[in-house]
Amino acid sequence: MTKGPLALPVRLRRALYGALWAAPMPAWQLVFFAAPFALLTALSFWSVRNFRLVPDVSTAAWDWLLTTDYVRDTLLRTLAYAGGAAVLVTLLAFPAALAIAFVLRPRARAAVLALLVVPFFTSYLVRVYSWQTFLADNGIVNAVLRPLGLEVAGMLNSPFAMMVGYATLCLPLVVILQSMSLLAIDRTLIHAAHNLRCGPLRTVGAVIVPAARPGIVVGAVFAFILCFGDFVTPLYLGGGKHPTLAILIADTVKAGQQWPRAAVVALVMMAVLLTTALAALSFAYRRRGS
Amino acid sequence: MDTKPLVELDGVSKRYGAVAAVDGLDLTIDAGEFVAIMGPSGCGKTTTIKMLAGLETPSAGEIRLAGRRVNDLPVWERDTPLVWQSLALFPFLTVLENVEFGLRMRGVDRTGRRRRALSWLDRLGLAEFAGRNVADLSGGQRQRVALARSLVTEPPVLLLDEPLSALDAHLSVRMQAELKRLQREIGITFVYITHSHSEAFTMADRVVIMNKGRVEQIGAPKDIFLRPASRFVARFLGGNNLFAGRVARMERDGAVVTTADGSFRVARAAAAGVRVGDAVDLNVRSDRISLTQQTGWSGNEVHCRLVSEEFVGALVNLHLETAAGTEIVAQLQQRDLEMLDLSPGTGFVASWHPEDGHLIVPEAPQPLALAAE
Ligand SMILES: Nc1ncnc2c1ncn2[C@@H]1O[C@H](COP(=O)(O)OP(=O)(O)OP(=O)(O)O)[C@@H](O)[C@H]1O
Numbered sequence: 001m002t003k004g005p006l007a008l009p010v011r012l013r014r015a016l017y018g019a020l021w022a023a024p025m026p027a028w029q030l031v032f033f034a035a036p037f038a039l040l041t042a043l044s045f046w047s048v049r050n051f052r053l054v055p056d057v058s059t060a061a062w063d064w065l066l067t068t069d070y071v072r073d074t075l076l077r078t079l080a081y082a083g084g085a086a087v088l089v090t091l092l093a094f095p096a097a098l099a100i101a102f103v104l105r106p107r108a109r110a111a112v113l114a115l116l117v118v119p120f121f122t123s124y125l126v127r128v129y130s131w132q133t134f135l136a137d138n139g140i141v142n143a144v145l146r147p148l149g150l151e152v153a154g155m156l157n158s159p160f161a162m163m164v165g166y167a168t169l170c171l172p173l174v175v176i177l178q179s180m181s182l183l184a185i186d187r188t189l190i191h192a193a194h195n196l197r198c199g200p201l202r203t204v205g206a207v208i209v210p211a212a213r214p215g216i217v218v219g220a221v222f223a224f225i226l227c228f229g230d231f232v233t234p235l236y237l238g239g240g241k242h243p244t245l246a247i248l249i250a251d252t253v254k255a256g257q258q259w260p261r262a263a264v265v266a267l268v269m270m271a272v273l274l275t276t277a278l279a280a281l282s283f284a285y286r287r288r289g290s
Numbered sequence: 291m292d293t294k295p296l297v298e299l300d301g302v303s304k305r306y307g308a309v310a311a312v313d314g315l316d317l318t319i320d321a322g323e324f325v326a327i328m329g330p331s332g333c334g335k336t337t338t339i340k341m342l343a344g345l346e347t348p349s350a351g352e353i354r355l356a357g358r359r360v361n362d363l364p365v366w367e368r369d370t371p372l373v374w375q376s377l378a379l380f381p382f383l384t385v386l387e388n389v390e391f392g393l394r395m396r397g398v399d400r401t402g403r404r405r406r407a408l409s410w411l412d413r414l415g416l417a418e419f420a421g422r423n424v425a426d427l428s429g430g431q432r433q434r435v436a437l438a439r440s441l442v443t444e445p446p447v448l449l450l451d452e453p454l455s456a457l458d459a460h461l462s463v464r465m466q467a468e469l470k471r472l473q474r475e476i477g478i479t480f481v482y483i484t485h486s487h488s489e490a491f492t493m494a495d496r497v498v499i500m501n502k503g504r505v506e507q508i509g510a511p512k513d514i515f516l517r518p519a520s521r522f523v524a525r526f527l528g529g530n531n532l533f534a535g536r537v538a539r540m541e542r543d544g545a546v547v548t549t550a551d552g553s554f555r556v557a558r559a560a561a562a563g564v565r566v567g568d569a570v571d572l573n574v575r576s577d578r579i580s581l582t583q584q585t586g587w588s589g590n591e592v593h594c595r596l597v598s599e600e601f602v603g604a605l606v607n608l609h610l611e612t613a614a615g616t617e618i619v620a621q622l623q624q625r626d627l628e629m630l631d632l633s634p635g636t637g638f639v640a641s642w643h644p645e646d647g648h649l650i651v652p653e654a655p656q657p658l659a660l661a662a663e
């Protein structure tokens with residue numbers, strides 16, 4: 001082969017070829033993440049005069065964040081709700097995933113996994129709305145319970161209703177993620193455990209959970225992220241009585257065009273999510289032994 | 291002393307739908323024995339060992355461990371650890387925790403299990419790796435962790451499914467010696483599946499040759515090697531020359547067998563139990579065949595032509611063909627070849643002593659599949 005004038009050293013050509021394939025991802029990140037992020041950061045230092053946004057270098061919004069009690073309370077409440085929902089959904093999903101991965105035969109398993117995608121066909125908003133009709137004091141649940149004398153008042157607009165909403169948001173996804181990670185477990189590990197006198201129930205804790213840990217943690221992280229930023233459930237099932245950071249952002253904007261404050265809250269949310277996700281993932285993929 | 295055999299398989303079968311993976315298997319293993327199970331791929335070796343461990347339930351027959359019927363005893367209540375071909379070490383546990391696993395399941399307290407696990411790791415030369423992740427070990431080291439994990443509870447019987455097949459030849463030979471020594475020292479019964487003749491013949495007290503879910507022959511390695519009981523075993527072991535024929539007459543010092551390649555004498559010992567007219571296969575090991583270029587020797591002789599030669603280190607396999615189309619393999623020392631003309635097509639006289647012939651009496655109808663083998 002002869003070298004043309006355009007011939008580049010092999011290493012450089014390889015690097016260029018790799019860069020070509022890798023380019024869309026950084027480009028996407030630049031346009032849809034880095035740029036808005038920079039804008040948001042800048043915005044958090046602007047000020048608001050006469051309901052008008054004015055470019056500025058003011059720390060007013062940050063001061064507000066650090067000194068206002070209800071902002072801190074809302075952050076803690078959001079963390080508690082999202083964390084609680086992640087744990088609850090993980091626990092609810094696990095038996096289902098266990099059955100899908102180890103009890104069902106391949107065809108039934110495929111059918112059930114396909115059915116788990118169906119909830120995503122309807123809008124989450126619609127599904128949460130319909131929970132209102134179920135959980136209201138005069139709703140469907142009480143209509144069924146009343147003749148039995150088991151009527152429950154105040155289900156709607158309670159933490160319980162919010163957990164129902166959060167489960168609606170992320171339970172199917174978490175079941176799918178957990179099932180996939182359980183299906184990926186090498187079955188001989190389970191047989192090996194049985195062979196070493198580990199009974200079926202004990203095998204779940206001793207082998208299945210540790211072997212599927214990355215998938216289980218990733219599922220919980222997804223649930224946490226989705227619930228942490230969710231606006232729909234706190235609004236429609238929490239009745240605004242249990243405001244979360246997402247509601248706080250909406251309120252600060254609606255009440256007096258406080259865009260810098262909204263930006264500050266949004267930045268805090270991002271920081272929390274990033275820290276939690278990184279901590280959880282490093283736990284998920286932690287290796288034993290030196 | 292308990293005189294009952296440790297492991298008994300009594301007419302055990304395992305069917306998957308229409309396929310019989312194991313078909314009426316009878317096998318008795320005594321305490322402290324090293325039994326190797328061999329056979330072609332798919333003959334039911336793994337299925338047999340899985341039924342012993344309780345990972346498969348027999349479709350028919352009975353399995354007894356120390357005299358107790360265990361057909362319906364679940365895996366986790368048996369004391370039959372298995373060393374897996376894939377090792378199946380727990381990747382989420384350290385080397386030490388892997389070895390401790392079986393003790394933990396038996397409720398041995400923390401210090402007790404640590405001590406016992408460490409002493410096994412030490413015994414297998416793994417003490418310095420106790421805290422490692424199992425993924426960071428070499429193949430041979432992982433192999434030893436798997437052994438330690440199964441042996442730490444000191445079971446009466448250890449099942450091994452091709453444990454050395456993933457190791458390179460060098461390491462495998464070293465592990466063979468180590469395994470055999472270990473088995474002698476601790477006196478545990480080993481049931482050892484292998485594809486390798488050398489593993490089976492060097493380590494085992496008895497070798498079981500299986501074919502299509504059945505036992506073809508059970509015996510001491512030397513007996514199986516010198517006196518294969520069937521055409522299948524002779525072919526499976528290799529290095530055997532078979533001449534199909536009939537017993538023509540009995541003489542004072544043996545018998546005469548007529549085959550398509552002529553009549554051959556066999557010694558008395560080999561002819562015990564056969565009668566005139568019986569269909570038999572005369573078997574002669576390839577290393578017992580001498581080649582000359584002119585006839586006149588007093589033993590059994592057959593004329594043949596050289597087809598090809600195959601170099602195997604210090605030895606050479608010469609492939610020959612008789613006028614009747616029978617293939618003969620003669621195994622010779624490299625230095626014995628120097629006098630011979632080895633161009634293809636050269637005529638030779640293959641000969642052997644009557645004492646080196648051995649008769650295989652086929653069981654009733656010959657299975658057809660042997661022809662296709
Ligand atoms: N779960 C199963 N379902 C259906 N058939 C099976 C199953 N397990 C094994 N078999 C069949 O049973 C036969 C024996 O299998 P087995 O694994 O015992 O063979 P093997 O002697 O261990 O072979 P190899 O030397 O290749 O490991 C094979 O024909 C195999 O296809």
Ligand SMILES: [Mg+2]
Nearest residue numbers: 335336337451
């Ligand atoms: Mg096998």
